[in-house]
Amino acid sequence: MKSFDELLAEAEAADVSGWGFAWLAGRASEERPSWGYSRLLAQRLAQVGSALDLDTGGGEVLGEVPRFPPRMCATEAWPPNARKAREHLGARGVQVVETTAADSVLPFADTSFELVTSRHPVSPNWAEIHRVLKPGGCYFAQHVGAASAFDLIERFLGPLPQQRRQRDPQDEAAAAQAAGLNVTDLRVERCRLMFNDVGAVVWILRKCVWWVPDFSTRKYHDVLLALDEQMRGGRPFVAHSTRHLIEARR
Numbered sequence: 001m002k003s004f005d006e007l008l009a010e011a012e013a014a015d016v017s018g019w020g021f022a023w024l025a026g027r028a029s030e031e032r033p034s035w036g037y038s039r040l041l042a043q044r045l046a047q048v049g050s051a052l053d054l055d056t057g058g059g060e061v062l063g064e065v066p067r068f069p070p071r072m073c074a075t076e077a078w079p080p081n082a083r084k085a086r087e088h089l090g091a092r093g094v095q096v097v098e099t100t101a102a103d104s105v106l107p108f109a110d111t112s113f114e115l116v117t118s119r120h121p122v123s124p125n126w127a128e129i130h131r132v133l134k135p136g137g138c139y140f141a142q143h144v145g146a147a148s149a150f151d152l153i154e155r156f157l158g159p160l161p162q163q164r165r166q167r168d169p170q171d172e173a174a175a176a177q178a179a180g181l182n183v184t185d186l187r188v189e190r191c192r193l194m195f196n197d198v199g200a201v202v203w204i205l206r207k208c209v210w211w212v213p214d215f216s217t218r219k220y221h222d223v224l225l226a227l228d229e230q231m232r233g234g235r236p237f238v239a240h241s242t243r244h245l246i247e248a249r250r
Contacts, residue, residue, distance in 0.1 A: 011202035019057025027200035031191035048114040058084030126179035133250040145242030169244040181248035193239040198228040
């Protein structure tokens, strides 16, 4: 294994744009929910004439779908990701609309889509999702759940009891219902995350900047050094992600 300083320097120099995680190959692993979101997404997109993918990232997940409906749109708020999504999806006829993080209104007319999808949306606006769905249309998504990766986050920030209660699947389902959607499916799973070297930890914290908002290798040098010593001793750092699959119909 490379030295502690070499691992940090390598991870700090690595590209974290887009929403792919190939850089972590051999360094970290994550269990996937049993339902297979990409497969289910492809099935649903093949059955509709219009669809919108929210918070599409660099288009990595949507790009795996073999067949798009005649009208396929996507939104993304982070400019580097929006550019990647256009490069990735534009040639296949997908309209990628760059929004802003402060946008509360989707830039589409009422009842525009038969299907609205998302893998790990930032903060679903249920009223807007209801508005852009056609009557009988469906929202189908995989969300990040409560206290996801908090084993790692709290290693840096300490206990976060209030934040642990955020993104509760039952709360999100209730909010969808309150906006006029009928939740027809809600499944929850807890998945294992394993980090094999400290570079993987640095890289993921650079990519998921909301996990430890003030992260820097200098500020958290001692925490990172302790993790490095643990992993060099043959004990990978294990955390857990939570995911829920939600389907709701207008």
